[in-house]
Amino acid sequence: MSTTFKQRYRRSVGDPDLKPRLLTFQRSWRESRDAQVKRLEQRTERSFDDLRQEFAAVKDLTLEHWDDHIAQFRANAEAAGATVVELSTAEDAVNYISSVCKSRGIELIVKSKSMVSEEIELNHELEQRGIIAIETDLGEWLLQLAEERPSHLVMPAIHQKRQYVAEILGKELDREFDPDDIPAMVASARDGLRGHYLSAGAGLTGANALIAETGSIMVVTNEGNMRLATSLPDVHFVTAGIEKLIPSWADAERQLQLLPRSATAQTLSTYTTCITGAQPGKEMHIILLDNGRRQMRESDSIGDALRCIRCGACANVCPPYQVVGGHTFGHIYTGAVGLVNTTFHHGIEEAAGPQGLCVSCGACETVCPVAIPLPKQILDVRHRAHEAGHAPRWERAALRFWAKPSLFHHLMGLGALASGGARLFGLVRRDHLRLPLPRRLRWRSVPALPLRNGRTLVRSRKPQPPIAESPATGQAVDLFAQCLADRMLPTAVDAAARLIEAGGASVRIPQSQHCCGLPAFDAGDWESARTMARQTIEALEGGSNQIVTPAPSCVIAMQEHWPELFHDDPEMQQRASAVSRRVHDLAAWLDGPGRLPDGCLEEAENGSWTAHRFCQASNRGDPFARIDQLVERLTGESGLPLEEPEVCCGFGGLTSMAAPEVGQGILERKLACVAESGCDTLITNNPGCALHLRAGAVASGATHETMHYAEFLAERLPQNP
Amino acid sequence: MVTTNQRAAQFAEGLHAAQGEFRRCDSWDDLWAFATSLGDDSPVVSPAAYEQLQRGQLPDDSDPLRSIADRPVGIAVAQLAIAETGSVLLIEPSTIDRAVSLLTRHLIVAVQETDILDELAEGFAWLAQQPRAAAYATFVTGPSRTADIERSLTIGVQGPSRLTVAVLP
Numbered sequence: 001m002s003t004t005f006k007q008r009y010r011r012s013v014g015d016p017d018l019k020p021r022l023l024t025f026q027r028s029w030r031e032s033r034d035a036q037v038k039r040l041e042q043r044t045e046r047s048f049d050d051l052r053q054e055f056a057a058v059k060d061l062t063l064e065h066w067d068d069h070i071a072q073f074r075a076n077a078e079a080a081g082a083t084v085v086e087l088s089t090a091e092d093a094v095n096y097i098s099s100v101c102k103s104r105g106i107e108l109i110v111k112s113k114s115m116v117s118e119e120i121e122l123n124h125e126l127e128q129r130g131i132i133a134i135e136t137d138l139g140e141w142l143l144q145l146a147e148e149r150p151s152h153l154v155m156p157a158i159h160q161k162r163q164y165v166a167e168i169l170g171k172e173l174d175r176e177f178d179p180d181d182i183p184a185m186v187a188s189a190r191d192g193l194r195g196h197y198l199s200a201g202a203g204l205t206g207a208n209a210l211i212a213e214t215g216s217i218m219v220v221t222n223e224g225n226m227r228l229a230t231s232l233p234d235v236h237f238v239t240a241g242i243e244k245l246i247p248s249w250a251d252a253e254r255q256l257q258l259l260p261r262s263a264t265a266q267t268l269s270t271y272t273t274c275i276t277g278a279q280p281g282k283e284m285h286i287i288l289l290d291n292g293r294r295q296m297r298e299s300d301s302i303g304d305a306l307r308c309i310r311c312g313a314c315a316n317v318c319p320p321y322q323v324v325g326g327h328t329f330g331h332i333y334t335g336a337v338g339l340v341n342t343t344f345h346h347g348i349e350e351a352a353g354p355q356g357l358c359v360s361c362g363a364c365e366t367v368c369p370v371a372i373p374l375p376k377q378i379l380d381v382r383h384r385a386h387e388a389g390h391a392p393r394w395e396r397a398a399l400r401f402w403a404k405p406s407l408f409h410h411l412m413g414l415g416a417l418a419s420g421g422a423r424l425f426g427l428v429r430r431d432h433l434r435l436p437l438p439r440r441l442r443w444r445s446v447p448a449l450p451l452r453n454g455r456t457l458v459r460s461r462k463p464q465p466p467i468a469e470s471p472a473t474g475q476a477v478d479l480f481a482q483c484l485a486d487r488m489l490p491t492a493v494d495a496a497a498r499l500i501e502a503g504g505a506s507v508r509i510p511q512s513q514h515c516c517g518l519p520a521f522d523a524g525d526w527e528s529a530r531t532m533a534r535q536t537i538e539a540l541e542g543g544s545n546q547i548v549t550p551a552p553s554c555v556i557a558m559q560e561h562w563p564e565l566f567h568d569d570p571e572m573q574q575r576a577s578a579v580s581r582r583v584h585d586l587a588a589w590l591d592g593p594g595r596l597p598d599g600c601l602e603e604a605e606n607g608s609w610t611a612h613r614f615c616q617a618s619n620r621g622d623p624f625a626r627i628d629q630l631v632e633r634l635t636g637e638s639g640l641p642l643e644e645p646e647v648c649c650g651f652g653g654l655t656s657m658a659a660p661e662v663g664q665g666i667l668e669r670k671l672a673c674v675a676e677s678g679c680d681t682l683i684t685n686n687p688g689c690a691l692h693l694r695a696g697a698v699a700s701g702a703t704h705e706t707m708h709y710a711e712f713l714a715e716r717l718p719q720n721p
Numbered sequence: 722m723v724t725t726n727q728r729a730a731q732f733a734e735g736l737h738a739a740q741g742e743f744r745r746c747d748s749w750d751d752l753w754a755f756a757t758s759l760g761d762d763s764p765v766v767s768p769a770a771y772e773q774l775q776r777g778q779l780p781d782d783s784d785p786l787r788s789i790a791d792r793p794v795g796i797a798v799a800q801l802a803i804a805e806t807g808s809v810l811l812i813e814p815s816t817i818d819r820a821v822s823l824l825t826r827h828l829i830v831a832v833q834e835t836d837i838l839d840e841l842a843e844g845f846a847w848l849a850q851q852p853r854a855a856a857y858a859t860f861v862t863g864p865s866r867t868a869d870i871e872r873s874l875t876i877g878v879q880g881p882s883r884l885t886v887a888v889l890p
Contacts (some may be wrong), residue, residue: 025872138878139869155869162871186867186875193879198787216855224823224865224880227832230857231819232786249849253842264868267735268806268841271880272860274848279815279856714887 005328005353012324012660017161022322023669025158027317032265033367040261049371051580052471055254056370059307062212062245069212069245070288076215080277082284084215086242090120093287097204097237098120098129100285106131106201106235110193112219113137114206115310116239117287118150118332119345122204133204134196136225138189145172151326152334153312154263159325167285193225203229207240207615208309210288213248216276217286220259220269227273236278238286242293243306255309258369263311280582292344301380305340307370314364314374319648319656320357323665327595329354335372336364343381355382357659359652359666360522361618375616379522379561386524395523395654402483404527405514405535412449412487419448432698443664444656444695447488454486454493461494464501464717467601472594473504478540480583482551483515485687485708492687492707495714496550496586502717503594513539518557521565522653530565533576537562540579546593550710552585552617552624553686559583586710587685589622590634599636601716606705607680609712610642612670612693614686618646627685634713638680639683641696644675649684651692667696683709727871728804729888739863740876740883742855746831749773753886756794756829759867764794767813767821770831773798780820788820795825795881799832799861800845800854802886805840808862809886812854819857831859834888 003011012018037048044051062069074084087093093116101109109126111117111133123133123144135141139157143150145168150156157165162185164179169185177185203225207217217238219226225232230236244591246252252274278284297303315321316336330338331350339358342351355378364374385391401407419433427434432445452460458479466473477500481493497507509630517532536558540547549555558580566572590596609631617625625646628639649670650656656663669695674682682704684690694706723731733743746752753774756764766777777796781788789795799809809830813819822828838844841860848855865880875880 006790021871028872080852137869138867138880142869155872157869158872160870162873163872182870182873183875185870188879189867189881213849214852214855222865223867225876225878227819227823227859228879231816231823249845253845256841266862267738267863268808268860270739270862270865272808272862274855274858276852276855276857543889 008328009324009659012328018159018325019323019665022158022325026316027324028423029265033261033313033316036261036265036267036496040257052258052369055258056307058246058251058254059370062247062304063243063303064299066242066245069247070242071449073210073212073215073245076213076660077277080214080215082215082277082286084286084288086288086290088290090291093120093239093289094122096287098126098131100235100237100520101131101202104201104235108196109133109202109204109237110196110200110229111135111140112203112205112221112229113140113156114204114239115153115240115333116206117204119291120238120239120289134193134200136193136196136229138186138223141189141193142168145169145676149327149332150334152315153310155312162171197228197232200233202237203233204237204239205230207238207244208259209252210240210245211249211252211274212245214276216274218252219273219275220256221269221273222264222270224271227271230275234282236282236284238284240286240288242288242290244309259309259311262313262367262369273717279636288491295323296344302340302344302377304372305337305377307372308337308341309370311369313367313369317363317367319361319363319650319666319669320359320662322664322669324357327704329357336378337372340374340377340381343384348388348390350386351381352365352385352388352496355385355524356655357662359648359650359655361615361648361652363647366619379524382522382524383526384524390522392658396657397526399520399523399525399528402515402519403531405512408483408514416449416451416595420451422448430698440660443667443699444692445694445698447691449487450490452490454481454490457490457494458497458507458509463496463506466504466598467502467717470501470503470505470594470596475505475638476508476545477505477594478543478545478547479507479509480513480540480547480549480554481509482549482554482687485551488691489687489708492550492690492710495708495710496718498714499586499590499596500548500594503590503596505594508545510539516554516557517565518553518561519653521557521561529561533562533565534572537572537575537579541575545582547579547583548586548594549583550586550591550708551687552587552614552622553688554621555583555585556616585624589626591624591630596634598633601634601713602718603635604716606715608640608678609637609676609681609683610640610674610679611645611709612642612649612674612682612684612689613645614684614689615646615648617685625685627683631683631709631713635716640677640679642677649689649693651688653688656692663692666716671696671700671702675702679704681705681707681712683707683712685709725834725837731804732779732802732807732837735805736863736874736886737807739807740866741807741863742883744885744887746887746889749889752796752829752831752889755887756796759794759827761792761794764796765792765821765825766795767797767818769798769818770796770821773831774868779792780817781842782817785817785820786824790824792825794827794829795821796829796831797822799830799836801838801844802832803841803844803860804837806860806862808841808860810844811859811861812857813859814853814856822861823880825881827883827885828864829885829887831887834890837888867880
């Protein structure tokens, strides 16, 4: 069971069935969950966001008065006949359970699903002490038989194939199973487990909520095993994290509006059981576990993760999770929240491995029923992992190189010369080098670097004549090219400048601009990020011109991440904010301060188009992510529909380099949607995405063109005289 | 104003969505006739159901679960039902109360039509005021189920594989 992250990563990317199975799951969950949420919104006449914020506020308030609620819960539960213990560590919890068992001669425990028991690796620890714990939830039982960990918070065995299930059940029950007869395999759980219920001395459950006002627990299940485990044996153990406390029954109901809909897309799970105290003559032991939770509460950035109600929704929309599954994307807790809370329950060593898999698309936060700012928290954990020395050496070196503008530009210049040479020798096809790449990188091509960078392209031509009056007519605008686009997608930089000029503004390119610091910030290397951000601030400050960039990721970095980078340096924070306030994404500019009129661009004959919308901006709800609407407005041409237009393309900054199989897997999902749209041209708004999508399309032989939307729009401007 | 009838119709819809079956019964006799038409002459009954029916087999006091495990038909009584979700609320403080709903294959739950509430919140508000009921209270929404093997939904796992809610006037 104990394997390194690298081993788990290799195993999951080597499983050919995992990706398609998880893709089907994610898509069907999304459809059912969205339908459930829509019905909920209609019935309550309130938005999902309102409902989740309301329940998040309940959780936050409970945590503010944590000890009071714990005391109230304890008093009420004990009055009802339960024993309540608050324990600090996993070891304390295991010791408590085993000592109760020993003193009552209990050798067998039947368990209903409990993530806390997984967290403390209870089964294994009890076994060492001569006590057998049998999982009775079907999925958990299958994992126990296979000696595996859950790969999902709610559907723990989602990674197992039916053929594999038939094999392990066959071994356990000594009979043959037809892998296609799932009902027969399910029925075998009834037979296989019944005897255990009857002979067990104790039952163990988790708790979805601990209701302070009466000392009750609430448990939500579907199979019926939890009711059996709490009814047959004489002793009932409850293992629950102290964050499961809520003040009242009304709050429990609020939680239920969100939990089953977000977990299994059910209106309500089959059994919602509330238990208060023990039956006469029986025992109930409620173990309230800390195990890092109080420490989490003290962390400003991570504390909100204690709102988590373990629905698993964050995994269900996570593109990298779809590629590698929960054994790799997480530790014992999986999905986005697992990337966060593992640090506190199991240590930074266990949390560090999967950090690089997150593409920072932000999808998790959009569906989280308690509005946990997971993307921000993951970045914070990455920073902690980096500080603790867990960043790969190549990554540190790459970021140090990136942070030195002159070295960066010299090396890129050399790359451009080499690319030029390759062109002469016919080694460039569709602007990409025909290089023999290692097998795990063959899904993409390497772009041939153009000789002239974006800033040179803009400076070396005459200004684009205005095509219309705009609110920015007569203004001077500073262009922030973005380091990546400047060297690798210079035509997008030039196109952006032409579109600004088309609205009557003049474009100025501040010297010595380089990188906003995003790649380093994303990787947790805040020191390099600060160096880069400082350079950019120095390059862009000192004027009052508005600043426009074709890279929405940089806008987000400047407005969101800079304040964090300089949180303990008020002077830099002020300078950063003076710059970031003037920054606009190009699409926002063309719709706002530099608004071009509807239908102002000429028709062009380059066939049909569809738009991939930069995931991070889309998931944050930034209106400028809707480049499809902008293009339609300016050209009068409608785009083709694209499935999952806001799901990440797989670039994810350094992710596609650190974990190429993840970049590949997500890209393939995207390119399949693009192929299905039947478009001639795919447009997108972030330069990194455009490069990634283009390199993947070229390598796969896809025939569509990939463009930054600025290029697509600028093609429709009257040509320079 | 939602009428009792509309509430029952909404309840039926929620129950169907959860793969449960809805049945109107004119009387307890009618319910008994339905239960015995399912292939078991003497369905097992919960203590609350026995009070109303005065017939059927009660779980054995000394070993309630073993005595009725996997019996084809069982009858229990719900405290109330929730139209919004198609759920019935079972109040089962002791093991003998629970046996029928835990282990019979086809569970019939009787509920008075006037005890159907609109929303789950009302059910929780009721429970909050009933400490004795909250000792062991379960909102049951459809028959037991799992999707743990390749997400294939299978009805009937460790609890009943069929659930009929019999609504009495």
